[in-house]
Amino acid sequence: MREHWDKSLRELAVEATLAALQDAHVQDVDAIYVGNMLSGELTRQEHLGALIADQLGLGGIAAIKVEAACGAGGAAIHAAHLAVASGQYRRVAVVGVEKMTDLWNGSVTAGLAMASDGEYEAANGISFVGLNAMMMRRYMYEYDLVEEDFAPFALNAHANAVNNPNAMYRKAVTIEQFTQAKKVADPISLFDASPVCDGAAALILSRSEYLNGNGARAIQIVASAVATDTLALHDRQDPLWLRAVELSSIKAYAQAAVTPQNIDLFELHDAFSIVGPMSLEAAGFAPRGAGTYLARDGGISVHGKLPISTMGGLKARGHPIGASGVYQVVEAVQQLRGEARKNQVPDARYAMTQSLGGVAATAVTHILKGK
Amino acid sequence: MAENLATHWRLRAQRYQLVGSVCSKCAAKYFPPRQVCPKCRGTEFEPLRFSGNGELYSFTTLRSAPAGFESYTPYSVGMVKLDEGPLVEAMLTDVNEDELAIGMRMEMVTRKIREEDGERGLLIYGYKFRPAQSRAP
Numbered sequence: 243m244r245e246h247w248d249k250s251l252r253e254l255a256v257e258a259t260l261a262a263l264q265d266a267h268v269q270d271v272d273a274i275y276v277g278n279m280l281s282g283e284l285t286r287q288e289h290l291g292a293l294i295a296d297q298l299g300l301g302g303i304a305a306i307k308v309e310a311a312c313g314a315g316g317a318a319i320h321a322a323h324l325a326v327a328s329g330q331y332r333r334v335a336v337v338g339v340e341k342m343t344d345l346w347n348g349s350v351t352a353g354l355a356m357a358s359d360g361e362y363e364a365a366n367g368i369s370f371v372g373l374n375a376m377m378m379r380r381y382m383y384e385y386d387l388v389e390e391d392f393a394p395f396a397l398n399a400h401a402n403a404v405n406n407p408n409a410m411y412r413k414a415v416t417i418e419q420f421t422q423a424k425k426v427a428d429p430i431s432l433f434d435a436s437p438v439c440d441g442a443a444a445l446i447l448s449r450s451e452y453l454n455g456n457g458a459r460a461i462q463i464v465a466s467a468v469a470t471d472t473l474a475l476h477d478r479q480d481p482l483w484l485r486a487v488e489l490s491s492i493k494a495y496a497q498a499a500v501t502p503q504n505i506d507l508f509e510l511h512d513a514f515s516i517v518g519p520m521s522l523e524a525a526g527f528a529p530r531g532a533g534t535y536l537a538r539d540g541g542i543s544v545h546g547k548l549p550i551s552t553m554g555g556l557k558a559r560g561h562p563i564g565a566s567g568v569y570q571v572v573e574a575v576q577q578l579r580g581e582a583r584k585n586q587v588p589d590a591r592y593a594m595t596q597s598l599g600g601v602a603a604t605a606v607t608h609i610l611k612g613k
Numbered sequence: 614m615a616e617n618l619a620t621h622w623r624l625r626a627q628r629y630q631l632v633g634s635v636c637s638k639c640a641a642k643y644f645p646p647r648q649v650c651p652k653c654r655g656t657e658f659e660p661l662r663f664s665g666n667g668e669l670y671s672f673t674t675l676r677s678a679p680a681g682f683e684s685y686t687p688y689s690v691g692m693v694k695l696d697e698g699p700l701v702e703a704m705l706t707d708v709n710e711d712e713l714a715i716g717m718r719m720e721m722v723t724r725k726i727r728e729e730d731g732e733r734g735l736l737i738y739g740y741k742f743r744p745a746q747s748r749a750p
Contacts (some may be wrong), residue, residue: 366739376670
């Protein structure tokens with residue numbers, strides 16, 4: 243995940259999918275689900291299903307793109323999971339991909355603003371970071387917090403990215419660097435925002451009877467749940483409560499027959515620092531207004547009470563929009579297989595991932611279970 | 614990218630007069646207007662022109678902007694809680710960013726939102742909010 247000037251969207255997607263096929267020791271799949279938001283806007287390429295199937299030499303199979311703004315990756319996994327669980331397909335590939343560095347910044351900002359309400363938010367010049375900044379300012383006002391209270395989220399993400407070879411920023415950040423960082427949209431500074439970058443990640447989903455004797459490393463998906471909220475922030479009765487996060491988490495806990503206490507690590511959608519505490523609250527890990535308290539004293543570190551962003555999160559691993567939700571699940575699989583090396587969460591059995599679209603107008607929650 | 618005139622023309626009542634809707638069944642008030650009431654699922658509405666007065670719910674100042682708005686940076690945007698209930702997001706005007714504070718009284722004004730580039734580029738007008746010039750109700 244970085245600025246891959248030398249690689250096109252199709253090359254990134256094919257590379258990631260081939261690696262996933264190799265990891266799963268399989269040659270083919272019945273279908274491909276592509277998670278992507280902005281290929282049309284930023285690379286003038288749509289129709290990614292057919293493109294990627296063709297480029298993989300799998301032309302002929304079913305292949306479609308799934309879009310849910312920044313939650314596209316999670317949404318693609320959800321669609322793929324339903325297809326496999328229904329029995330329609332034996333085995334499918336999911337690839338999340340985003341190519342963001344082929345256009346200059348204003349176009350990317352305008353593209354990302356399409357995740358919000360085009361007629362009443364983006365049309366008034368309100369960027370996506372602007373929406374998150376307004377949410378953060380009101381949150382700080384309501385709960386009497388300062389910018390530094392959010393620092394543990396960025397510091398934790400960067401500390402974890404140091405050990406992730408796929409991460410964009412493999413450098414730790416100090417509290418001094420955090421407090422001195424330039425404001426992008428007050429109170430959001432550079433270290434509160436995830437970076438624009440290129441990237442792709444892929445998974446193979448299979449019914450257990452088609453694992454071809456390769457079941458030892460397979461990780462089970464025990465919940466896949468999607469919920470929505472108003473698209474526009476201004477249409478919410480309560481703009482400080484992420485209702486889609488709450489609803490999709492509740493559905494996921496019910497499917498997996500677990501409670502938040504059973505979750506050993508949580509790959510949440512830390513596109514901006516403010517999303518961290520608000521997600522922890524709505525998903526049931528912290529009381530309302532107390533999300534930042536959980537991050538104090540190493541509470542969210544790999545050895546903390548609830549490890550989050552264990553491989554760097556969106557903040558430091560990077561946030562190639564449609565790929566992020568798939569990256570989260572790849573990283574959860576690494577943790578549950580015990581392959582996360584220096585970032586290994588001890589005795590991880592249940593991992594939860596959450597991919598959000600827009601200001602959590604879409605929330606896609608997955609729970610994975612290790613052996 | 615230049616848009617068709619109709620994109621803006623069909624929003625004229627919202628942009629120039631802050632016209633939203635009120636549900637005929639449960640009396641819930643909406644800006645922007647809706648086709649289905651999320652509270653009661655009613656589909657009958659009457660238009661409602663909002664006063665344009667309210668309180669600043671939150672705000673920020675953008676240092677980098679989406680394409681089409683770069684020449685205006687830095688500019689402040691906010692969420693205003695209208696006296697009738699709904700929240701509206703808009704650019705803020707006639708105010709320095711360090712004077713902005715949550716809770717301050719605001720009023721709607723009609724201003725130029727942006728200018729499109731080129732000979733055929735449109736001048737897009739709409740609502741912005743500024744600190745209230747008259748005393749609060």
